[in-house]
Amino acid sequence: MRVLHILDHGLPLHSGYTFRTRAIVKAQQALGWEVACATSQRHAAEGPAEEVVDGIRFFRTPGRPAGPPLLRERGEIKALAARMDAVAEAFDPDILHAHSPVLTALAALGVARRRGLPLVYEIRAFWEDAAVGNGTGREGSLRYRATRALEGWAVRRADAVAVICEGLRADLVRRGTDPDKILVSPNGVDLDLFGDPPPPDPAFAATLGLNGAEVIGFIGSFYDYEGLDDLVAAMPALVAARPRARLLLVGGGPMEQALRAQAAASLVADRILFVGRVPHQEVERYYALTDILAYPRKAMRLTELVTPLKPLEAMAQGKLVAASSVGGHRELIEDGVTGTLFAPGDPAAIANALSGLLADRAGWDERRANARAFVEAERNWSSNISRYAPVYHRLTGKPA
Known part of the structure; x- marks a missing residue:
């Protein structure tokens, strides 16, 4: 052929x-x-x-x-x-x-x-x-x-x-x-690329000020529909509930300057870290530092109809996933089984979902295993x- x-x-x-x-x-x-x-x-x-x-x-x-x-x-x-x-x-x-x-x-x-x-x-x-x-x-x-x-x-x-x-x-x-x-x-997901994640590097985490932190991450492109403004807006309430929480934003795009300005004006500006775009071969090092990957997409035709790739890559990396309850995410994530879903466009709901997940460490291993099994069986x-x-x-x- x-x-x-x-x-x-x-x-x-x-x-x-x-x-x-x-x-x-x-x-x-x-x-x-x-x-x-x-x-x-x-x-x-x-x-x-x-x-x-x-x-x-x-x-x-x-x-x-x-x-x-x-x-x-x-x-x-x-x-x-x-x-x-x-x-x-x-x-x-x-x-x-x-x-x-x-x-x-x-x-x-x-x-x-x-x-x-x-x-x-x-x-x-x-x-x-x-x-x-x-x-x-x-x-x-x-x-x-x-x-x-x-x-x-x-x-x-x-x-x-x-x-x-x-x-x-x-x-x-x-x-x-x-x-x-x-x-x-x-x-x-190509499990040859994403199937064997490295362990976190404490020295690398220290350079970013993340040792001992509970790290929420987003790794991708900064488009408006990704809802990163809602994630930044959720951080004060999340830090109030989980003082060790930090937000790690890796990537860039059209919304980068607006997001940086929003973060700088936040009451918890020192808990929000932008690292910019990184070479593809470096991405796994940042995945390794995160506890939860967050995908707060806004509700619109694009996000309701289309499934994204990034949550699947995070699941393959053995990471916890929290995402807005839009159609594209619901097709990939079973709430409470392979990930956590929250209402789109609602910073309070984001903060509640993330703080609840951070507080439930006893369930992390099962959640990560379920997500990895889903990728291996249905998204490989x-x-x-x-x-x-x-x-x-x-x-x-x-x-x-």
Whole structure:
């Protein structure tokens, strides 16, 4: 089986998007398949037109997005389609597998039809909802409606559609998509990367002033929808209940400056630590320092429909997880069994949930074991990848 994945961006860039792609491709390579990837002009990393990163062959689309809205996106689609045509000529794939946003599917559709290839379109989030979550769009706007219409157009024309969670599947079915056309391929964890966490390093903890602390952590991107402002707002009440509590924030993003200003004005400013972005190979050192990973996402379409990757990585690391009770989290976390859920957008509820969890150390080992077992059984990439094989086989007629 020869598979060409069409991507917004890829390695060596680091994001939840690139880590999921890496997991899919590595698992397919382990099956003996020939796999390659083509990235769009949105891959904002310098490099050659063709390169191998982490054992994965990447073809890059030249140029960068430019021009006014609509014309810019049209140019991106045209450039990616031209690159895919050239790659398909050389690589000779059996199937095309495009990954959201919808621009990749629009570019792939023409190539698929011209070359008589089946197309799988994988949706990791609806582009219009992601724009609202990132603060670059507004729900119900003309652009939002147009993007939603394009998404539906691409879904109808793809030969099969993959989604990462039941929330996205249900939304597509409500729009009229045939349920039999949809494959759910959940977010998963590569246990080779996250399955053997290091112990905490007391010397490293001391450099951060965290020795003896009860550490609440967030490691990821600082977008508004992540609800980190609510987590910062919860800290005074949490410290009042648990004086040794500290908040460790690792990462960066659009909300970083606002969050730093909010933390500096907090009554417990000295209990909130920002360390900025860290190299990917350093992330596990910070995971090791945390007692609880907190994910206080706000309630909105994006978070209700889409399951995140970070809580799964934390579970694989043997960490306690506390998260807001939005749909994407409820699909991953069973309250009181594999994690703790609290009301979204409510700093008091966050403080109560975290203080209660910190006070219940007797139950930590069982909670962590339950979470790890869930990841191993239901969110392990080595088993998740098997979901693609029957679809590929049905569309190509070749053994998978």
